[in-house]
Amino acid sequence: MNVTDQRAVEAFPELGHLIALRNLGWRFLPPLVRNGVPVEVDGFWEWPGGWCDVIRVRDSSEALGLRMTGGRRPGVVWEYEGGMVDVVAALVSLPPPGERLAPRLVTAAAPRLWTPAEPLLQ
Numbered sequence: 001m002n003v004t005d006q007r008a009v010e011a012f013p014e015l016g017h018l019i020a021l022r023n024l025g026w027r028f029l030p031p032l033v034r035n036g037v038p039v040e041v042d043g044f045w046e047w048p049g050g051w052c053d054v055i056r057v058r059d060s061s062e063a064l065g066l067r068m069t070g071g072r073r074p075g076v077v078w079e080y081e082g083g084m085v086d087v088v089a090a091l092v093s094l095p096p097p098g099e100r101l102a103p104r105l106v107t108a109a110a111p112r113l114w115t116p117a118e119p120l121l122q
Contacts (some may be wrong), residue, residue: 014060017041017088024092050074051097055087062086065097067094067103068110075106 001009001019009016021043022028030041045053050070055065065087067078080090095102 005098012060014084017085018055018057021045021088021092026055043086045091045099053091053094055091057087059085060084065091066110067097069106074110076108076110077106079107 002008005019009019018028023043026043026045028041028043031038032042039058041057043055043057047053047070052068052070052074054066054068055063061083063082063084063086065078065080066076068074068076078094080087082090114122
């Protein structure tokens with residue numbers, strides 16, 4: 001953990017869970033900022049075959065985790081809402097796609113991920 005990470009965790013201990021995801025290979029988009037204040041952080045893990053696990057954090061008590069199928073029209077096969085620590089724990093405990101106990105049933109159309117090359121819609 002670098003000095004910036006250490007200072008962030010000292011100020012906000014819950015951030016250690018997002019840093020742990022990043023250290024596992026998760027990638028994070030630039031935070032959504034309003035009036036100079038970060039209001040949302042989005043991260044994702046891409047699986048072989050196009051599957052994707054996603055986390056969206058608005059604060060330590062409001063987070064969302066998703067697993068989405070790959071392809072042109074991705075679908076949601078797993079969703080969990082709760083505190084950030086609980087969502088991170090649920091995401092890391094999901095079996096990899098393709099394993100016998102991994103979720104497969106599409107329950108909803110997946111949201112499109114924002115990427116830095118695209119303008120944000122407010």
